Amino acid sequence: MNALLIKVLPELAKDATLLQSSATFLEKLVVLKKEDFEHVEVGDLLEQFNLVQARRLLKATKSPKCLNVSCSSTESLSEDSGLSDNGTMQWVYDFHIPWKKCCPAMIETLTKQERPTAAQTKQLVHKIIEDVLKMLPTQMASCSLKIYKALKGNESPSVAAVVVRIKALCDVCGNKTPRGKEVFSLLSAYFKEDTNVLFKCYKDEFMMTEILQEIPPTPFLIVFGDTVSCSEKIIVVVENTVMFSTDNFFMAMSCVFCLYYIYNMSYPKNGEATLEFIQRYIAMINVPGTKSNKRRRFAGINHKVLKLGKLMKS
Structure with a gap:
């Protein structure tokens, strides 16, 4: 229906x-x-x-x-998107906010039509994401290898440079793990965007206060380590508030994506195509419109997002 x-x-x-x-x-x-x-x-x-x-x-x-x-x-809502009818998208429409899991204090606050405290809001976010994360990180990990395969032969200098770096990291790690975890840098290079609006690597965890002051208010990953592939700890932040801590990059990136919907935020200017690709071809949320603030000459899906999606499927 x-x-x-x-x-x-x-x-x-x-x-x-x-x-x-x-x-x-x-x-x-x-x-x-x-x-x-x-x-x-x-x-x-x-x-x-x-x-x-x-x-x-x-x-x-x-x-x-x-x-x-x-x-x-449960088929794709847009034939132009190139998404197949695999049923994955249906979770978006069947999902309900788990109010029963909320603490009684929050239910009472909402009943009085009052604003929940920061702690209550944080708890609700945890409960919402808890259910979504049963599917999305696995889907993201699987798609990341397909994205790498689709872009590794791209002739763009920026994309080629990231591919060379990923291959070097594979040699250092002795496995193919970087092909998956570093793919978001590859996406940003392909879309000519900046990964620093989504995540950034830091070496010193003791500088947390300074880090929180310099990062954007939108959902963001603070990655502790020289690279994403070698990260020891990842912290998910939104509006300069720490939400989660994990050592699983795909779990963390899934949280970042979900927070754009939970907080009803628009995609940032230098990361909108990357996030729209995640939305449409990984999370399979293929609805009309976009969470981008950028005004396009023609409405619809970003043409580079569509092109890469079809390339990944082929």
Whole structure:
């Protein structure tokens, strides 16, 4: 049902909670497939949708063409994205905030319509990410090797330089681990962006106070070690507040990506294409629109993101 709703009412894609509540509302009406709309009138939908939305929904579903979308489909929302129907994307629409896991104090605060404390907010973030991280880090690790394979022959000088560095790190480590962990530097080189808006390596953990003052307020990784591949500790930070600490780079990068959604932040200027690629081809969140602040001449997916996605699949 989610795919059909987004196809007919693309504005719902901007609010996952509203999208899910709309799908649940239709299920309560026993509208389980597009043919069921034949027995629905505009008035039946006004409890959840506005008048224009209700009319658009009925008109589209009663059309002979009917957009050729199944109500239970988990297929890609954009044929142009090159994403296959592997079902991975469905978790985005089925996910619910785990309110039951929150402490009673936070529930009471929210009931009073008051602002939660920093500690309560941090706890909720932990609970939300806890469920998402059951899938995303593994998916990220798997895709990173495909990205390396797709870009290792790229003729761009900046990309070629990163490939040479990765090969040298593989020789030093005696394994192929850097091919995966260093791939985000490769993505930034390909998109001509700056990895320092996403993560940066530091040698001295005792300089934490100074580090927190110099990093951006957006989700960020403080990596302790000479390189990502040789990192000993990784700290996830957002708005200069430490959220997590781990030694797993893919886990940390997954946290950074999730925090952009949890805190409803736009992608940073020098990292937006890298994050959009992670969004669409690793997390499989392929919805209309973008979290980028940059105004594009033509709406839609960044063309370099699309090109690399197709190259990775081939």
